[in-house]
Amino acid sequence: xxxxxxxxxxxxxxxxxxxxxxxxxxxxxxxxxxxxxxxxxxxxxxxxxxxxxxxxxxxxxxxxxxxxxxxxxxxxxxxxxxxxxxxxxxxxxxxxxxxxxxxxxxxxxxxxxxxxxxxxxxxxxxxxxxxxxxxxxxxxxxxxxxxxxxxxxxxxxxxxxxxxxxxxxxxxxxxxxxxxxxxxxxxxxxxxxxxxxxxxxxxxxxxxxxxxxxxxxxxxxxxxx
Numbered sequence: 001x002x003x004x005x006x007x008x009x010x011x012x013x014x015x016x017x018x019x020x021x022x023x024x025x026x027x028x029x030x031x032x033x034x035x036x037x038x039x040x041x042x043x044x045x046x047x048x049x050x051x052x053x054x055x056x057x058x059x060x061x062x063x064x065x066x067x068x069x070x071x072x073x074x075x076x077x078x079x080x081x082x083x084x085x086x087x088x089x090x091x092x093x094x095x096x097x098x099x100x101x102x103x104x105x106x107x108x109x110x111x112x113x114x115x116x117x118x119x120x121x122x123x124x125x126x127x128x129x130x131x132x133x134x135x136x137x138x139x140x141x142x143x144x145x146x147x148x149x150x151x152x153x154x155x156x157x158x159x160x161x162x163x164x165x166x167x168x169x170x171x172x173x174x175x176x177x178x179x180x181x182x183x184x185x186x187x188x189x190x191x192x193x194x195x196x197x198x199x200x201x202x203x204x205x206x207x208x209x210x211x212x213x214x215x216x217x218x219x220x221x222x223x224x225x
Contacts, residue, residue: 004042005049007216018200029203032079034213037220040065047073055211057082059091066095081211083137090114093122100125100163100192103139112155123160125192126151130175131167148186161190172198176205
């Protein structure tokens with residue numbers, strides 16, 4: 001068993017235990033294995049271990065990694081989870097099955113146009129900046145209701161749920177509960193929240209998807225500058 005397969009098994013076990021503790025049905029939480037900065041070989045090891053759902057931050061990196069893997073793994077699904085520039089909207093629509101980082105009106109317009117031109121309609125999640133942090137992507141809390149409605153009603157976008165990245169400091173659970181309440185208010189079933197350090201708390205708060213990278217793939221091999 002490869003290190004990645006072993007670490008994946010540990011994370012899957014922790015997800016199953018957290019799901020049981022929360023009295024939620026087995027299998028109700030999906031694991032998004034975040035492979036950003038890791039090579040295609042690492043993804044292949046996870047695929048060999050049965051993982052089919054992956055997340056990438058950058059569209060360009062996803063384009064270089066995943067199209068070549070899809071023919072042998074038709075059930076594989078790719079989420080774009082990083083901040084998305086409007087000029088990359090069409091590329092993201094072409095490569096992704098889910099885009100988790102819809103967070104501003106200009107991006108909503110760009111995605112609607114890209115979907116109309118390509119005929120592809122990946123599911124979308126609205127990213128909410130639950131901590132209203134100036135340096136972080138995501139629609140501000142006060143604007144979230146209006147933005148979610150506009151995405152669906154004005155732009156006809158396939159919004160399925162919400163995503164958040166809580167502040168690094170402090171208890172993440174209030175942010176997870178806020179996101180869950182907002183999703184319920186809009187009748188949205190998908191909650192992408194929780195990462196390597198806090199996914200068990202996110203599951204207790206209702207996460208349907210958790211995004212785990214370093215606990216599976218190890219430290220990210222950032223290039224030396």
